Amino acid sequence: MTTTVQHLIGGEWTGDPVRDRHNPARPGEVAVRAPAGDESTVDAAISAAEDARRAWAATPAPARGAILLDAAELLRSRHETVAADLVREEGKTLAEARGEVRRAIDVLRYFGAHGWQRTGDVFPSSTPDTSVFTRPEPLGVVGLITPWNFPIAIPAWKLAPALVSGNSVVLKPAELTPVSATHLAAALVESGLPAGVLNIVHGKGSVVGAALAADQRVRALSFTGSTEVGLRLHQTLSARRARVQLEMGGKNAYLVLDDADPAVAARTVAAGAFGLTGQACTATSRVYCTPGVRAAFTEALVKEAERFSPGDGLAEGTTIGPVVSAAQLDTDLSAIERACEQGASVATGGKADGLFLSATVLTDVAHDHDVARNEVFGPVVAVIQVDDYDEGLALVNDSPYGLTAGLCTRDLTLAHHFAAHAEAGVVKINRPTTGLDLNVPFGGVKCSSSNTFREQGPTATDFYTWSKTIYVGHDQ
Numbered sequence: 001m002t003t004t005v006q007h008l009i010g011g012e013w014t015g016d017p018v019r020d021r022h023n024p025a026r027p028g029e030v031a032v033r034a035p036a037g038d039e040s041t042v043d044a045a046i047s048a049a050e051d052a053r054r055a056w057a058a059t060p061a062p063a064r065g066a067i068l069l070d071a072a073e074l075l076r077s078r079h080e081t082v083a084a085d086l087v088r089e090e091g092k093t094l095a096e097a098r099g100e101v102r103r104a105i106d107v108l109r110y111f112g113a114h115g116w117q118r119t120g121d122v123f124p125s126s127t128p129d130t131s132v133f134t135r136p137e138p139l140g141v142v143g144l145i146t147p148w149n150f151p152i153a154i155p156a157w158k159l160a161p162a163l164v165s166g167n168s169v170v171l172k173p174a175e176l177t178p179v180s181a182t183h184l185a186a187a188l189v190e191s192g193l194p195a196g197v198l199n200i201v202h203g204k205g206s207v208v209g210a211a212l213a214a215d216q217r218v219r220a221l222s223f224t225g226s227t228e229v230g231l232r233l234h235q236t237l238s239a240r241r242a243r244v245q246l247e248m249g250g251k252n253a254y255l256v257l258d259d260a261d262p263a264v265a266a267r268t269v270a271a272g273a274f275g276l277t278g279q280a281c282t283a284t285s286r287v288y289c290t291p292g293v294r295a296a297f298t299e300a301l302v303k304e305a306e307r308f309s310p311g312d313g314l315a316e317g318t319t320i321g322p323v324v325s326a327a328q329l330d331t332d333l334s335a336i337e338r339a340c341e342q343g344a345s346v347a348t349g350g351k352a353d354g355l356f357l358s359a360t361v362l363t364d365v366a367h368d369h370d371v372a373r374n375e376v377f378g379p380v381v382a383v384i385q386v387d388d389y390d391e392g393l394a395l396v397n398d399s400p401y402g403l404t405a406g407l408c409t410r411d412l413t414l415a416h417h418f419a420a421h422a423e424a425g426v427v428k429i430n431r432p433t434t435g436l437d438l439n440v441p442f443g444g445v446k447c448s449s450s451n452t453f454r455e456q457g458p459t460a461t462d463f464y465t466w467s468k469t470i471y472v473g474h475d476q
């Protein structure tokens with residue numbers, strides 16, 4: 001089954017589909033046909049957003065929020081179709097895709113309700129008969145660039161706070177997964193979002209994304225994707241003094257201590273490492289174990305890994321979908337091969353059939369091996385022995401990345417010590433590194449993030465607004 005998508009510019013669906021994206025589970029099936037935008041498409045989208053922004057900013061926030069709430073209900077009525085399309089374009093299992101679509105719906109509801117929330121503050125004035133208060137103002141036109149691994153949730157958690165805050169938007173979804181974002185946009189348009197408030201341009205990152213980042217009219221850019229691309233965008237945006245938010249790669253660590261139940265620790269690590277085919281920025285990819293638990297934990301982890309049954313995400317019984325593309329598979333297999341060259345052993349997995357890579361556990365890994373340092377972005381986890389908690393914590397932190405980190409222990413003191421000292425934007429004790437509620441702030445530190453504004457949760461709108469301070473004298 002093939003879905004055709006188009007750009008959305010000034011309220012019109014436009015552009016001839018010229019690019020095919022194949023279903024990663026069924027190489028013979030074209031899942032998506034999409035147009036490929038260029039600089040002139042981006043220019044038209046930004047112009048449409050520029051034309052629409054003032055009227056949208058002047059629309060009362062509750063009315064903006066109401067459109068998000070209606071879009072949530074529309075998306076809910078299309079839940080199964082959208083989830084199946086997501087599986088066909090990205091590959092994750094139907095259960096995972098259903099969860100992701102539900103997340104997008106809940107994000108629209110959360111920020112839709114935000115339209116009614118208190119914003120701004122009132123301050124006492126040092127001058128008599130004077131009121132002083134602040135109000136958040138929208139930035140204007142904002143650009144959003146999103147990756148393929150959460151093709152509807154990430155566009156939703158950027159779009160919803162941007163729109164409810166009164167900005168107009170140009171969204172550039174990942175080339176591999178243009179359908180899910182289109183479903184989201186269609187729900188918003190059909191719920192009454194005025195023409196030009198949301199525009200979508202499909203195409204290559206180096207063309208469409210770069211043009212969006214470079215345009216002076218785009219006041220802010222929120223990007224999720226690789227560290228390499230993010231850092232390049234940071235330079236472009238900083239040079240023209242525009243606001244930028246980057247959420248990037250990770251090399252998320254888990255520390256398993258002797259007092260942990262090895263079976264519980266293995267279940268927790270496996271969920272974080274192999275769920276979503278390991279293609280989550282928050283995926284567990286290196287596990288440090290103290291000597292008393294290492295053997296039992298590794299044995300239990302191998303058993304957990306072997307429970308993951310690769311297959312088409314739409315097929316009954318599949319618990320791990322294909323990796324997203326041949327290029328990603330190549331990265332995954334090269335990382336495994338390099339690990340073995342450096343002395344690692346494959347305890348289970350390591351083999352691919354088509355794009356189906358079985359859940360892979362590497363043992364005999366050292367902290368300075370490439371597989372313990374560089375992001376893989378596949379279902380591959382490395383187990384590394386450490387002497388004790390102190391060494392484990394030091395190695396968890398010895399990484400250029402800092403997105404998520406986890407600890408498995410029953411020791412409350414160490415749990416709190418780890419929570420306080422782990423250098424990661426999200427710390428999980430006895431819970432998988434993946435998975436976060438939508439009402440809490442999300443983001444990383446170090447090379448995982450721009451370390452400025454957090455996404456999701458009550459502060460997500462901060463990135464999309466600036467604060468104006470107003471004095472009103474009432475003694476005339």
Ligand SMILES: NC(=O)c1ccc[n+]([C@@H]2O[C@H](COP(=O)([O-])OP(=O)(O)OC[C@H]3O[C@@H](n4cnc5c(N)ncnc54)[C@H](O)[C@@H]3O)[C@@H](O)[C@H]2O)c1
Nearest residue numbers: 146147148173174205206209210225226229247248249281
């Ligand atoms: N921290 C997070 O919240 C988070 C969430 C999901 C994914 N990720 C990261 O995303 C990466 C995987 O996603 P990906 O492969 O789609 O990343 P990517 O960086 O290749 O692409 C992300 C987006 O940027 C665009 N892009 C590529 N080159 C560009 C350029 N020169 N200028 C402007 N835009 C450009 C792409 O077209 C895509 O839309 C992983 O590193 C993962 O860790 C991070």
